Amino acid sequence: MYAGVDAGASATKVVIVDEGENIISHAIVPSGINFKASSEEALKKALERLNLTKRDILYIVSTGYGRKLIDASAVFSEITCISRGVHKLFPSVKTIIDVGGQDSKAIRIGENGRVLDFVMNDKCAAGTGRFLEVMATILGKPIEELGALHFKSLNPVKISSTCTVFAESEVISYMSKGCKIEDVIAGLHNAIAERIFSMSSRIGFEREVAFTGGVAKNPGFVDALSKRIALNPILPKEPQIICAFGAALLAKKQFTEKV
Amino acid sequence: MSGEKSRSRVLQATKKIGELILEYFARASEAKAQGKPVAWITVFTPVELLRALDIYPVAPEHFGAMCSARNFIMDYLEEAERKGYSQNLCSYSRCGLGYALSGMSGLMPPPDILITFRNSCDVYVKWWQSLQAHLGTPLFVGEAPYVLAPEDLDNYVLDYVVKQLMDLIKVAEEKFKLKFDEEKLVEAVKLSDKASELWLEALRLRRHKPCPFGGRDSASDIFPLVVMQGTREAVQFYEELLEEVKGKVGKGEGVIENEKYRLLFDGIWLWYAFDLIKYFEDRGAVFVYEPYSEAWAYRLDLSKPLESIAKKVLAMGLNVDIDLRIERFLKSIKEFDIDGAVLFSNRSCKSWSAPQLVTAEIMGDKFDVPYLIFEADMADPRQYAEAQIKNRIDAFLEVLRER
Numbered sequence: 107m108y109a110g111v112d113a114g115a116s117a118t119k120v121v122i123v124d125e126g127e128n129i130i131s132h133a134i135v136p137s138g139i140n141f142k143a144s145s146e147e148a149l150k151k152a153l154e155r156l157n158l159t160k161r162d163i164l165y166i167v168s169t170g171y172g173r174k175l176i177d178a179s180a181v182f183s184e185i186t187c188i189s190r191g192v193h194k195l196f197p198s199v200k201t202i203i204d205v206g207g208q209d210s211k212a213i214r215i216g217e218n219g220r221v222l223d224f225v226m227n228d229k230c231a232a233g234t235g236r237f238l239e240v241m242a243t244i245l246g247k248p249i250e251e252l253g254a255l256h257f258k259s260l261n262p263v264k265i266s267s268t269c270t271v272f273a274e275s276e277v278i279s280y281m282s283k284g285c286k287i288e289d290v291i292a293g294l295h296n297a298i299a300e301r302i303f304s305m306s307s308r309i310g311f312e313r314e315v316a317f318t319g320g321v322a323k324n325p326g327f328v329d330a331l332s333k334r335i336a337l338n339p340i341l342p343k344e345p346q347i348i349c350a351f352g353a354a355l356l357a358k359k360q361f362t363e364k365v
Numbered sequence: 366m367s368g369e370k371s372r373s374r375v376l377q378a379t380k381k382i383g384e385l386i387l388e389y390f391a392r393a394s395e396a397k398a399q400g401k402p403v404a405w406i407t408v409f410t411p412v413e414l415l416r417a418l419d420i421y422p423v424a425p426e427h428f429g430a431m432c433s434a435r436n437f438i439m440d441y442l443e444e445a446e447r448k449g450y451s452q453n454l455c456s457y458s459r460c461g462l463g464y465a466l467s468g469m470s471g472l473m474p475p476p477d478i479l480i481t482f483r484n485s486c487d488v489y490v491k492w493w494q495s496l497q498a499h500l501g502t503p504l505f506v507g508e509a510p511y512v513l514a515p516e517d518l519d520n521y522v523l524d525y526v527v528k529q530l531m532d533l534i535k536v537a538e539e540k541f542k543l544k545f546d547e548e549k550l551v552e553a554v555k556l557s558d559k560a561s562e563l564w565l566e567a568l569r570l571r572r573h574k575p576c577p578f579g580g581r582d583s584a585s586d587i588f589p590l591v592v593m594q595g596t597r598e599a600v601q602f603y604e605e606l607l608e609e610v611k612g613k614v615g616k617g618e619g620v621i622e623n624e625k626y627r628l629l630f631d632g633i634w635l636w637y638a639f640d641l642i643k644y645f646e647d648r649g650a651v652f653v654y655e656p657y658s659e660a661w662a663y664r665l666d667l668s669k670p671l672e673s674i675a676k677k678v679l680a681m682g683l684n685v686d687i688d689l690r691i692e693r694f695l696k697s698i699k700e701f702d703i704d705g706a707v708l709f710s711n712r713s714c715k716s717w718s719a720p721q722l723v724t725a726e727i728m729g730d731k732f733d734v735p736y737l738i739f740e741a742d743m744a745d746p747r748q749y750a751e752a753q754i755k756n757r758i759d760a761f762l763e764v765l766r767e768r
Contacts, residue, residue: 171752185760186767209753221764226757228740308722 107156108361109149109163110187110353113141113172116207116235117320120148121350122156122163123358127194131155132347141172165361167353171208180360184349185213185224191352192316193219196340200312203302203331203339204349205321207235212306223309232268233301235321240270241294244277245287249324252291256326259292268301291326299330306335316340318348374620378606379582385602386431386588389423390472396421397474402541405461405476405496407489408591408661409681410507411674413557414530416595417550418537420478424592425461428473432460433636433744441467442745455713456744458492465499476502478540480533484509485682487716505536509678512685518676526675550670553595558665563603564590565662567610571653572701575619576627577610580642580652584634590661625649626765627702629734631694631724632709632717633657633743644755645707648762654701656693687720694724698732705765706736707758711743735768737761 107130112119114137122131133151137144145168153159168178169187184204192202193215202213210233213224227233231240242249263280267273273294280290298321315337321327322345332339342348397403404415406422415422432438438456441463446452448466450459469475479502481493490506497504507529510522517523534545564587570577586606589599613619628645630652635641642652660682666673683690697703708725710718725736739757742748 171756181759183756183760183763186763209756220767221760223735224760224764226753226760 107158107163108354108357109166110350110355110357111145111149111166111168111176111178112184112187112350112353113137113145113168113170113176114207115171115209117346118144118148118172119347119350120145120152121347121354122152123351123354127355127358129351132344132350134346137172141175145172145176165357167357167360169349169353179357182353182356185211185221187349187352187356188318189213189215189219189221189352190355191348192318194351194355195342196314196316199314199316199340201310201315203306203315203317204319205235205302206319210234210302210305212309214309214312225305225308227305230268231270232273233298233305237270237273237298238294238321238324238327240274241277244274245290253325255288255291256295256329258288259286261289262292262296263289265293265297273297292330295326295330298327299334302331303334311335311337313337314340316342318342318345320346376578376582376606376609378602378609379585382585382588385598387472389593393421393423394474402477403474404478404480407481407486407493409485409678409684410480410482411530411678412592413550413553413595413674414533416553417546418534418543420537420541422592423473425464425473426457427588427591428464429457429460429744430636433746434639436637438744455488456742457713458488460744461492462495462499465496476500478502478537479504482507482509482678484678484684485716503540505533507533507678509684512679514686515689518679522679523672523675526678527671530671530675551667554665554670554673555667556596556600557594558667560590560594560599560603561662561664563600563607567603567607568658570610570614573614575617575621575624576651576653577613577619579620579646580630580634580655581639583652583655583658587658587661620651621646621649623649624651626704626762627651627653629653629697629701629703629706630655630709631706631721632711633714635709635741635749636744637746638749641754644758650762654697654703656690683716687723690720691724691727694728695731698728698734703734705761706734708736708738710738710740712740712748713742713744735761735764
C-alpha cells in the first residue's frame with residue numbers, strides 16, 4: 107500500500123492506493139496551523155477505515171504547502187501530482203484547472219501525464235478558495251451552500267474588484283442595497299471564474315479539460331467557469347483528493363523503481 | 366527532489382564585495398568632508414564624466430539594493446510611506462526618498478547635485494524632481510532618446526546626447542567652480558573600458574560546463590561596474606575575479622558538483638532573498654546567464670571619449686528596443702546552452718517586467734525552452750511570498766526533470 111499526503115493551505119488530504127493503483131481509502135481534514143498534526147490525523151483516519159496502521163504503508167509522497175513539514179519518503183510539487191492523478195483517471199485530459207485554498211493553477215499535460223506547461227495565480231488571493239471562504243463568512247452562509255444558491259440567481263451582480271478586501275466591500279454594498287443573496291453569490295462565482303479564465307488563457311483550453319481542487323466541489327463555481335470557457339469539463343467524483351491520489355501513484359512508482 | 370543537496374560555492378572575489386561597497390561609501394563621505402561635490406546619480410549616468418570633473422558619484426538605487434540585502438531597508442521605505450508615498454511606487458525610489466526625508470545620516474552622504482539621465486527607467490525624472498523639491502539641491506536632467514535600432518547610436522541621436530554631456534560639464538564647472546580635465550576623462554574611459562572587458566570575458570566563461578560562477582556572484586559583482594567605473598579599484602577587482610574564474614574553468618570546478626540544469630534569470634535580483642539562488646543550486650540548477658549582468662558592461666573607444674560615453678548612455682539598460690533585447694535573449698539560449706528560464710516579474714520595475722511574457726513566448730516557440738514567471742519586488746521584502754514562490758520553483762524544476 108502507498109500513501110499520498112497533500113498538505114494544502116486549507117485542507118490536508120490523504121489517499122491510499124493498492125498495488126493495482128486503485129484508491130482504497132481517503133481522508134480529508136482541515137490543515138489548521140500544524141501540517142504535521144493534520145497529516146498524521148488524515149493518515150490515521152484513512153488507515154482506520156482499512157484496519158491498517160502506518161507500518162502497512164510502503165512509501166509516502168507528500169505535496170502541497172506543508173509538503174516539507176511532514177514525514178514522507180519523497181516530496182513532489184502539486185503540479186506534478188495533480189497531473190499524474192488526472193491522467194490516471196482520465197487519460198484523454200490535456201488541460202487541468204485546479205482551484206485550491208490558496209492557489210489556482212492551470213496545467214497543460216502531454217503523453218503519459220507529463221507536465222508541458224503550467225501557470226499559477228500571482229500572490230493575490232482573488233481566484234482561490236480563500237476568496238470564496240471570506241465571502242461566505244460575510245454572507246453568513248456555510249461554504250457548502252453557495253453552490254445551490256448560485257442556481258437560484260436570475261440576475262447576477264457584477265463584482266468588479268479583483269482584490270479580496272475590495273470585493274468584500276462591494277459585496278457588503280450590494281447586500282445593503284437589497285440585492286438578493288443568490289445574485290451576489292452568482293456574481294462572486296462569475297468573478298472568480300473570470301479571474302481563472304484570464305490566468306489560464308495563456309496555456310489555452312485544449313480538450314478534454316478537467317477541473318480539480320476543493321473549489322471544484324462547488325457546483326456554482328463549476329457552472330460559472332464552464333460557461334466562461336464554453337466547455338463541459340470532466341469532473342472527478344472527489345476533485346479535492348486528486349492531488350493526493352497523484353502523490354500516492356508517485357509513491358508507488360518511486361518505491362517500485364527503488365526496489 | 367529531496368536528498369540531492371549539493372554544495373554551493375561563491376567566488377572569493379564576491380566575498381570582498383561587501384567591504385568594497387562600505388569603502389566606496391566611506392570615501393564618499395571623506396570627499397564630502399574635503400569639500401568635494403557629491404552627486405546622487407541614477408545608475409545609467411556616465412560616471413566616467415564625473416571622474417573627469419572630480420565629482421564623487423553615489424547611486425540611491427545601489428544604496429537601496431544594499432539596504433535591502435543588509436536587511437535595513439524597511440526604515441527608509443516606511444519613512445517614505447509615512448510621508449505619503451504609495452507602496453505601489455518603485456521600492457528604490459521609496460528607499461531613496463525615505464533616506465532623504467529621514468536626515469541622510471547613514472552611509473550615503475547628502476548630495477550637492479542630483480544628476481539623472483532619461484534613459485532606461487520611467488521613474489527617474491519624477492523621482493529626482495521630488496528629491497530636489499525635498500532637499501532643494503540643484504538638479505541636472507539629461508535626455509536620451511529611445512534606441513530603436515543599432516544604427517541610431519551613430520546618427521543625430523548621438524550628437525544630441527553628446528550635447529547633453531557638454532551641458533552637464535558646463536553646469537558642473539559653473540556650479541562648483543571646477544575645471545573639466547580631458548586627460549582625466551581619457552584615463553577614466555580607459556579604466557572603464559578595461560573593467561567592462563574583463564567582466565564580459567568572465568561572463569563568457571560561464572558557457573563552460575560546469576559553470577564556474579552563478580547568480581550569487583553575478584548579482585553582487587556588477588556593483589563596481591555601476592558606480593566605480595573609471596577607477597583603478599574596479600579594474601583590479603575584475604582582474605582578480607577573472608583570474609579566479611579562469612582557474613575554476615581550468616580545474617573544471619563548477620558552482621555545484623552536479624550541474625543538472627542551466628538557467629537564465631531575467632530581472633534585477635531580489636536583494637533580500639539571495640538564499641533563493643541557493644535554493645535552486647541545492648536542486649542542481651545553476652544560473653548561467655542574466656541580461657542584468659551585462660547591463661553596465663560597455664566597451665568604450667579611447668579615441669572618441671565623449672561620443673563613446675554618449676553611446677553608452679543610449680545603449681545601457683532598457684533604453685533599447687524590445688527586439689534588440691529579445692535578440693540578445695535568444696542568442697544566449699544557444700551560447701550558454703540554457704535548459705530553462707526564470708523570469709522575475711518585478712513590481713517595482715514595469716519597464717523590465719512588461720515585455721517578459723512576449724520574450725518568454727518567443728523563446729519557448731523558437732527553442733522549446735520552458736520558463737517560469739514569478740512575481741515579487743526587488744527590494745521590498747513585504748512583496749515576497751516565499752512559500753508560494755518555492756512552490757512554483759519546485760514545480761518548474763520537476764518539469765525540467767521530466768523533459
